[in-house]
Amino acid sequence: MSLNNTGGMAKLAENIKHWGQTLGFQQIGVAGIDLTEAERHLDNWLALNYHGAMTYMQRHGHKRSRPGLLHPGTQRVISVRMDYLPETGAGMQRQLETPVSAYISRYALGRDYHKLMRSRLQKLADRIHAEIGAFGYRAFVDSAPVLEKALAEKAGLGWIGKHSNLINRKAGSWFFLGEIYTDLPLPIDEPAVNHCGNCRACLVICPSQAIVAPYQVDARRCISYLTIELHGPIPEDLRPLLGNRIYGCDDCQLVCPWNRFAKLTAENDFHPRHRLNSQQLLDVFAWTGQEFLTKTEGSAIRRIGYERWLRNIAVALGNAPKSPVIADALKQRLHDSTPLVKEHIVWALQRQLSAL
Ligand code: B12
Ligand code: SF4
Structure with a gap:
């Protein structure tokens, strides 16, 4: 050529x-x-x-x-x-709306x-x-x-x-x-045109009000940041807002009307492994460190490590409906946890036991 x-x-x-x-x-x-x-x-x-x-x-x-x-x-x-x-959206919505289920971002x-x-x-x-x-x-x-x-x-x-x-x-x-x-001087394509119009659905739905203005996300409030990027403790005032989201968050995309036109992936590699799309909080909380490594092998989840994984699930269990089974599971993990996880378990236990 x-x-x-x-x-x-x-x-x-x-x-x-x-x-x-x-x-x-x-x-x-x-x-x-x-x-x-x-x-x-x-x-x-x-x-x-x-x-x-x-x-x-x-x-x-x-x-x-x-x-x-x-x-x-x-x-x-x-x-x-x-x-x-x-x-499709129905499966995601079901998992998200069941507080004892673990919601992991679809990506x-x-x-x-x-x-x-x-x-x-x-x-x-x-x-x-x-x-x-x-x-x-x-x-x-x-x-x-x-x-x-x-x-x-x-x-x-x-x-x-x-x-x-x-x-x-x-x-x-x-x-x-x-x-x-x-360095190839290829012809440049036309930029895309914005079609958000007056819609504000994502700003309204965001559980933690992280979209502080159109086009501006304060990452410090975004659940994706809090569950994936943040290494230390999750600020206490934001913990209740996480709900059952234990890794990332999809709410602003779930509500977006343009996602009616979304196509399912053609890549088998992007399909859920180890039923990660339908896990229960108590089951993933019970994983050992070795199980975490095995079940997240080759997955982006692995990079948050076992400690942050448990931290996030502890918060979600604190947000779940009060139940003696959940309180017991939290107590059982108290003694062998790192200080970071322990602090989140104590927070979750306080919420679980407050009205039992
Ligand atoms: C840092 C980062 C994050 C941070 C911060 C998010 C953010 N909005 O910046 C956190 C951890 C929160 C995050 C979360 C997520 N992320 Co992320 N993230 C990135 C990363 C590494 C950099 C993004 C960046 O440059 N931020 C800097 C800020 C300034 O950019 P911005 O917020 O997009 O702002 C732009 C515009 O909004 C506009 N703008 C900003 N301010 C203003 C003000 C006005 C008035 C106007 C008009 C415009 C305007 O200009 C900015 C520059 O173009 C990219 C990968 C990459 N290298 O680009 C992936 C990336 C953006 N993430 C991605 C994904 C999938 C996600 C999540 C959906 C994951 C999840 N499910 O949990 C969420 C979505 C959260 C959200 N609503 O943004 C994808 C997005 C794919 C897509 N379709 O767009 C990317 C591109 C990774 C990839 N390779 O695919 N992410
Ligand atoms: S990913 Fe979740 S927390 Fe972050 S901006 Fe979107 S809806 Fe808000």
Whole structure:
């Protein structure tokens, strides 16, 4: 293929989209690298301390919003998305509304997406290499300081919604993002247009009022942050708001009207392992450290470790309807727990025993 003219680059971009789809990506787009507006929002978000203890969000200066600083020579970003939803809304809603059930975010039920998408992106880069020879690139899936949503929006994959996730008109928001930074001057796609309109459903439903204004999430209040990213104790005033969510939170996406158009995942690897979509709180609380490791092997859940796993479940048990069985299970774990877990168990026991 001759790349010496714009026609050659346009043909290559068309081929990349086709190869990407055969590799399992639902959509592929090309963005330029000017993220000036997103950078302003990012700087503001950091200045307000909305990142909480996620120090990695501020560690890299402007590398996150200036692709050329992260990977010198970058001219374009090939942005991809992959659907991950393994089941329809009814199953999720049932699990969420049953207080003794353990709700785990749908994105984390199967194999860790970082691994799966990285290897597919590498295959896409290899395919481009096979066609045109050596070219400059680097592939990312939430693995480096990259503003994935802003890039995907520019590449036409969807718009950043009021809950701050990327939404696609025909596919909702239950998908992951990944990208290839490249020095190829591919033609740039049209950015996506915002279709949130007057809807405020996500702001209203958010259990912890973490969406403090449209497009602004204060991570310190977000249940996803509290159950996954936060290492220490969960602030006491927020614990009741977690309900039975023990790993991540999907409420703002569950309520989004655009998710009526979401497609179920085509990846077997994203299907629930070890019935993680339908576990009971008492069962997962009873897992030994070894069971935790076995049942979360290859899953994103593993990175929070056994201690935070128990911390989160203790909070959910404190939020469950009062029951002597739950109180007994909490008491039994008291003696062999770390100080962090113990403190959360004591909190849960106080709530369980207060009116028994
Ligand atoms: C940090 C992070 C988090 C943090 C903070 C979330 C956040 N909103 O930033 C926490 C732990 C809370 C989190 C939670 C979740 N995350 Co997360 N997270 C990230 C990460 C690593 C960086 C996001 C980022 O850059 N934040 C910085 C802030 C400034 O960005 P922002 O809030 O999106 O703000 C943008 C706009 O809203 C706008 N903006 C900001 N302020 C203002 C103000 C005004 C007035 C306007 C008009 C606009 C505006 O500009 C900003 C820049 O574009 C990305 C991966 C990556 N490298 O990009 C994944 C990522 C965003 N997460 C993802 C997922 C799946 C989730 C969860 C759904 C997981 C779950 N089920 O628990 C939740 C969703 C919570 C939510 N409502 O955001 C996916 C989202 C896929 C999608 N369809 O969009 C990503 C892209 C990972 C991936 N590779 O797929 N996440
Ligand atoms: S993930 Fe949950 S807690 Fe976080 S913003 Fe969405 S609804 Fe709120």
